[in-house]
Each structure stands twice: as structure tokens, then as C-alpha cells.
Amino acid sequence: MDAPARPWPPPLGTYAEERELFRLLQNMLKELLIHKPNDPIEFMIDHLKQHNDDGSKWHFCEFFLSRSRSVKKKAPRVCVLGPPASGKTTVARWLCKHLGAIRISRETLLSKGISALVKEAKAYKERNQEIPNELWANLIQKRLSNVDCIKQGWILEGFPENQEQAWMLQSSGIIPRHVVVLYASDTVLIERNSGKRLDPITEEVYHTTFDWPTDPLVQQRLVKPEDLSEQDMSKKLLEYHRNFPEVFQIYQKVLKLINADQPSMDVLSQVLTCVRARHRSAAPFTPRVLFCGPPGSGKSLQAALIAQKYSLVNICCGQLLKEAVAGKTKLGELVKPYLDSGSPVPDNLVLKILTERLSALDCMTSGWVLSGFPRDRGQGEQLQNSQIIPNRVFFFHLPHESIMERLSQRRVDPITGERYHSIFRPAPTPEIQARLRQNPRDEEENIKQRVETYDRNAKDLEDFYEDAFYVNADQDPHVVFEFIESCLIKPIPFKKVKGLE
CATH class of the missing domain: 3.40.50.300 (P-loop containing nucleotide triphosphate hydrolases)
Known part of the structure; x- marks a missing residue:
């Protein structure tokens, strides 16, 4: 409710608020801090002149293109987070279906790609070693710079999981507009994990208690995924609870907590409402x-x-x-x-x-x-x-x-x-x-x-x-x-x- 130190005449104040000039300046400053160019002025001029053809500058160009007359709506940029078995995959798939966005997960990054980064990540996996955070961040950045993600938007599933991963994404210019965090009690999550079944053809996830398919053919081909044991699940949950507060602090202004322990359609409806909502500006204004x-x-x-x-x-x-x-x-x-x-x-x-x-x-x-x-x-x-x-x-x-x-x-x-x-x-x-x-x-x-x-x-x-x-x-x-x-x-x-x- 704070008014500017010096009053703006009504037409100027209205113009600044309607054109989101404060937000425009915020985004310009953010891009400068991310890329740290030697010549900030030339950097900004270069980016302002560009169109969406240059995928390497996708994030900055997308913002300015979204202000042009030709863009009807902003492409979604959403992270879906939560503990194991909270329903991240179901929510991410559903959002992609309704928003026309591209789903990005660890599985999709490694299954669809033959780049040197993908080969390096697969090598770690074959040696049963943990893939470094920096490598994951580079894989995500490369995938999100593709034209389909720029134009259609993206849903990033299950990443970041900790503060280091979040900082790496931000330093790469990957800043989500919405972060949806699913939550449920550990007891519920452990029970869900034990009943999960996977359709190997459609990759749809089902559950023996909560979401069993009606089609007998689908029932027959369901397999139990290579999920965690109850003991491993408990360790993962403990790790998640230890890391989540730091992730929350980073994304608190765009983060929405949603209770996953309710009917699936209620969860999906709340998620869709959240990601379709427009954020509020931090710009000062005269009431x-x-x-x-x-x-x-x-x-x-x-x-x-x-x-x-x-x-x-x-x-x-x-x-x-x-x-x-x-x-x-x-x-x-x-x-x-x-x-x-x-x-x-x-x-x-x-x-x-x-x-x-x-x-x-x-x-x-x-x-x-x-x-x-x-x-x-x-x-x-x-x-x-x-x-x-x-x-x-x-x-x-x-x-x-x-x-x-x-x-x-x-x-x-x-x-x-x-x-x-x-x-x-x-x-x-x-x-x-x-x-x-x-x-x-x-x-x-x-x-x-x-x-x-x-x-x-x-x-x-x-x-x-x-x-x-x-x-x-x-x-x-x-x-x-x-x-x-x-x-x-x-x-x-x-x-x-x-x-x-």
C-alpha cells in the first residue's frame, strides 16, 4: 500500500501499472545477474533486438516476446515437487495434457537423447553412481532451450530436490513461474508406494487400492515398478523432509502446497487452478x-x-x-x-x-x-x-x-x-x-x-x-x-x- 515518494500524475501511474514497467525492469536486472555480461548495455540491446529464433537466449526472449501483440498467453513454466509416491508423475502428465506443455523428468531426459551429456549421465547410471547435480542442471537447461519447450512451455517433474539443485537451475536462467509441492503423511506415502503398478505400454501409473483400471487387458499387463522397499522409502522420506525447507525458502513467492491425500480429481483441479493463476506484482502503487x-x-x-x-x-x-x-x-x-x-x-x-x-x-x-x-x-x-x-x-x-x-x-x-x-x-x-x-x-x-x-x-x-x-x-x-x-x-x-x- 506504500505510495511512491513523489506522486505520479494519474495517467503516468496507470501507464506504469498496466504495462508492468516495474516487472519489466525486474526481469532485465534478473537476466543481467544470471548472465553477468562484461558489457551490460550491449547485452540488453542485443537481447531486445532478438526474436525467438535464437534458442540459446530462450528465457530472456520469451519474456519480451510475451509482451508483444502476437503472443496470446504465456507458456507455462512449472515445477512439480513432492516426496516419493505423492503423485508427481500423475500431476505432471495431467498438466501437460491440459496445458499442451512438455513434460520433463529424469526418465524423459535420459530416454530421449543421444547427446554427450545424456551419454555421460547414462554412464554414471550404469556404474550405479549418483548423477551429479551439475550434470542434471546442464541436461535440463539443454532440453528447455529447445523450440518446443520455449513455445509450448514445460512441466519439470521432481526437480530440484535440494538447495544446490535449485541454485544451479537459477544460475542457468531456469526460473519457474509456479512451483507446486504435493504433500501427504509418511504413512500414506509408504502405503501408496507398495501398491503402485505401471502400464509398460502407456507408462500410466495405477494403484491396487486407489486407482485400479477397469479394462481387463490393462489389468493383465500391469507390472510392479522397481520402486523402493519400505525401509528405503523411509530413508528417502527422511532425506526429503531434511531438504525441503531450503527449497521452500528459495521458491516461497511462487510456491503452492497442495494436499495429495484427497481424491485425485480434487488434487488435479487445485493444481490447475494454481498454475493458471497470475502472480501479483511487487511494484509500489498508489491505491x-x-x-x-x-x-x-x-x-x-x-x-x-x-x-x-x-x-x-x-x-x-x-x-x-x-x-x-x-x-x-x-x-x-x-x-x-x-x-x-x-x-x-x-x-x-x-x-x-x-x-x-x-x-x-x-x-x-x-x-x-x-x-x-x-x-x-x-x-x-x-x-x-x-x-x-x-x-x-x-x-x-x-x-x-x-x-x-x-x-x-x-x-x-x-x-x-x-x-x-x-x-x-x-x-x-x-x-x-x-x-x-x-x-x-x-x-x-x-x-x-x-x-x-x-x-x-x-x-x-x-x-x-x-x-x-x-x-x-x-x-x-x-x-x-x-x-x-x-x-x-x-x-x-x-x-x-x-x-x-
């Missing part, structure tokens, strides 16, 4: 928060709470118009007849007043929270065309019965201006109770009309703000506030730039 919702959903209360805690400028569109009239400004004089007659204020006048207020120094420096505008897609588009682009949008959802209960029971003390509610905040004395009045806007018929107007436009407005958060407003205000706050304090999510998709 520009928009609250949308039906009348009575609590927008004003939440805006006041958020503004107070985070020192944002709280702007209610209706109140802003009244202040313009009270201040007798030129725009206020134009707005006054509409407010006096109860007619809607034209959008062009509202936008002029909003733009003027949101461009003020306090809004540019501290950020703002806006409610009451826009109320339909057309107004949202006008707001965007005026370079007023929120980086957090919340839609409050509330059942009609709750709206009616909240608004129809509201009353105002004409002497003090204090608001009361016959159920949630009754007047403290019979004397005050006797003089309370109802605002005509809170009569049931008027409430229904206002809600119907909101409902007519809500769907289109939600479609326009596709990255919005949705708030269940039919609960305690403190619970609502905590949810909103949790979405605000996270770094801003990456946004797709229209015209660059």
Missing part, C-alpha cells in the same frame, strides 16, 4: 479503490473504515456533488438545478467534478476510495477515458430482503441529523423515537426502484471490471472489512493491457 454495489450494501461504511485506516481520501460521488453546490463553484452552479429537482446529474458534469477532485494533490499522493460512480458500463468507460482507472474494484453483493430490511427501517433525527435503525440501532429515548423521520428515498417503493436500476446495469459493469473482487456484504461489517483489507494489502495483480493481448 485507487472503487466500491460498487446496490443501495444499503454498506459501501459508505466500508469506504470510511478503509480511508481512516490507510489515510486514503474518501470520495462519495453524491456527497462530492453536494459539496460543489455548497461551495458555489462554477460546476456546482450547473449541478444545483439537478439536485434541487431530484433529477440525475449529467455524466459529463459528474466526470468534470470527479476528475478535478481525483487530480488534487492529496488524492495523487495518498490514493483514494470512490463510491457512488460509475453505476453502469457507459459511465465506467467514460471514467476510464478520463484516465481515472482504479487498481482495486469491489462489488458488494446483498440479497434484496436484506437491502429492504436495512433501508426501510432507517430513520433520521431532524434536530441532530443522527441516523438510527429500528432493529440494529434504535433511538436511545422515547423522546428521540417520537421525532424520528424517514427519508423518502427509504420508502419501500423507492428502494425497489433503486435496486432494480442497479440490477439492470450490474452485470455489464462487472464484465467491464473483469479483475474485480466480490464481497458478501450480508455479514458483520467487521468481517466485510477484514476481507476488503486482505485484498488491499496484497501487492497489485498483473493486469492485461487492452490492445496488447
Whole structure:
């Protein structure tokens, strides 16, 4: 939530956030640190000029190509990790099938290749010696530099297993976007290991208890893989638990833990959701928060709470118009007849007043929270065309019965201006109770009309703000506030730039 030391004018801040300039600079710096060129300037110029034809610079080129107009989506770069028998192979195969990516594992690296590196690795294996980490890293780097991995993306299964392997991958420029780590109790994993069966034709993995094939022909040809004994399995699990914390520290910003001790489809669904999710940027930004919702959903209360805690400028569109009239400004004089007659204020006048207020120094420096505008897609588009682009949008959802209960029971003390509610905040004395009045806007018929107007436009407005958060407003205000706050304090999510998709 930290704003820049010097406020950016709204168009500049929006441009920087939408084009992910902070992330662009981060990636440029990362490539320099990985490759350590003698002439950094020439290195960057050379890479920026290149296209995807040069496989040796695959990682850097892929990033810049992904920002071009021709690239529709980023190729997946995923590591699937976990202890033995946690289901890494099943998950990796399933991801490749659904994402069109290339599966990379120790087995595939050694079975499909005749290079000197592969021959060297096989020689170690034939001598029953452990293949060095550096050799594995070189094998992976060479395979991932191929065109199919660059264009389709890759799923790296079971690697890295320790800190040294992770550092070697990073020093080779192999940096996954997502790291999925499967976990289950040791008892479950040992039981799984003993029941595994392999189809030698399809290489599909089955289990005698949890996943037995229905086809009798497949059942007949299943073989027991050369897996670990229970004693060896226990040693492997112990080694995994010793090494995992270090791997976690390296990948903690992109790592997702998923419980593998549940139905396979639930595991696969969670994994797919994880790898399709866009990471959030660590870029500093000035909060520009928009609250949308039906009348009575609590927008004003939440805006006041958020503004107070985070020192944002709280702007209610209706109140802003009244202040313009009270201040007798030129725009206020134009707005006054509409407010006096109860007619809607034209959008062009509202936008002029909003733009003027949101461009003020306090809004540019501290950020703002806006409610009451826009109320339909057309107004949202006008707001965007005026370079007023929120980086957090919340839609409050509330059942009609709750709206009616909240608004129809509201009353105002004409002497003090204090608001009361016959159920949630009754007047403290019979004397005050006797003089309370109802605002005509809170009569049931008027409430229904206002809600119907909101409902007519809500769907289109939600479609326009596709990255919005949705708030269940039919609960305690403190619970609502905590949810909103949790979405605000996270770094801003990456946004797709229209015209660059």
C-alpha cells in the first residue's frame, strides 16, 4: 500500500501499472545477474533486438516476446515437487495434457537423447553412481532451450530436490513461474508406494487400492515398478523432509502446497487452478479503490473504515456533488438545478467534478476510495477515458430482503441529523423515537426502484471490471472489512493491457 515518494500524475501511474514497467525492469536486472555480461548495455540491446529464433537466449526472449501483440498467453513454466509416491508423475502428465506443455523428468531426459551429456549421465547410471547435480542442471537447461519447450512451455517433474539443485537451475536462467509441492503423511506415502503398478505400454501409473483400471487387458499387463522397499522409502522420506525447507525458502513467492491425500480429481483441479493463476506484482502503487454495489450494501461504511485506516481520501460521488453546490463553484452552479429537482446529474458534469477532485494533490499522493460512480458500463468507460482507472474494484453483493430490511427501517433525527435503525440501532429515548423521520428515498417503493436500476446495469459493469473482487456484504461489517483489507494489502495483480493481448 506504500505510495511512491513523489506522486505520479494519474495517467503516468496507470501507464506504469498496466504495462508492468516495474516487472519489466525486474526481469532485465534478473537476466543481467544470471548472465553477468562484461558489457551490460550491449547485452540488453542485443537481447531486445532478438526474436525467438535464437534458442540459446530462450528465457530472456520469451519474456519480451510475451509482451508483444502476437503472443496470446504465456507458456507455462512449472515445477512439480513432492516426496516419493505423492503423485508427481500423475500431476505432471495431467498438466501437460491440459496445458499442451512438455513434460520433463529424469526418465524423459535420459530416454530421449543421444547427446554427450545424456551419454555421460547414462554412464554414471550404469556404474550405479549418483548423477551429479551439475550434470542434471546442464541436461535440463539443454532440453528447455529447445523450440518446443520455449513455445509450448514445460512441466519439470521432481526437480530440484535440494538447495544446490535449485541454485544451479537459477544460475542457468531456469526460473519457474509456479512451483507446486504435493504433500501427504509418511504413512500414506509408504502405503501408496507398495501398491503402485505401471502400464509398460502407456507408462500410466495405477494403484491396487486407489486407482485400479477397469479394462481387463490393462489389468493383465500391469507390472510392479522397481520402486523402493519400505525401509528405503523411509530413508528417502527422511532425506526429503531434511531438504525441503531450503527449497521452500528459495521458491516461497511462487510456491503452492497442495494436499495429495484427497481424491485425485480434487488434487488435479487445485493444481490447475494454481498454475493458471497470475502472480501479483511487487511494484509500489498508489491505491485507487472503487466500491460498487446496490443501495444499503454498506459501501459508505466500508469506504470510511478503509480511508481512516490507510489515510486514503474518501470520495462519495453524491456527497462530492453536494459539496460543489455548497461551495458555489462554477460546476456546482450547473449541478444545483439537478439536485434541487431530484433529477440525475449529467455524466459529463459528474466526470468534470470527479476528475478535478481525483487530480488534487492529496488524492495523487495518498490514493483514494470512490463510491457512488460509475453505476453502469457507459459511465465506467467514460471514467476510464478520463484516465481515472482504479487498481482495486469491489462489488458488494446483498440479497434484496436484506437491502429492504436495512433501508426501510432507517430513520433520521431532524434536530441532530443522527441516523438510527429500528432493529440494529434504535433511538436511545422515547423522546428521540417520537421525532424520528424517514427519508423518502427509504420508502419501500423507492428502494425497489433503486435496486432494480442497479440490477439492470450490474452485470455489464462487472464484465467491464473483469479483475474485480466480490464481497458478501450480508455479514458483520467487521468481517466485510477484514476481507476488503486482505485484498488491499496484497501487492497489485498483473493486469492485461487492452490492445496488447
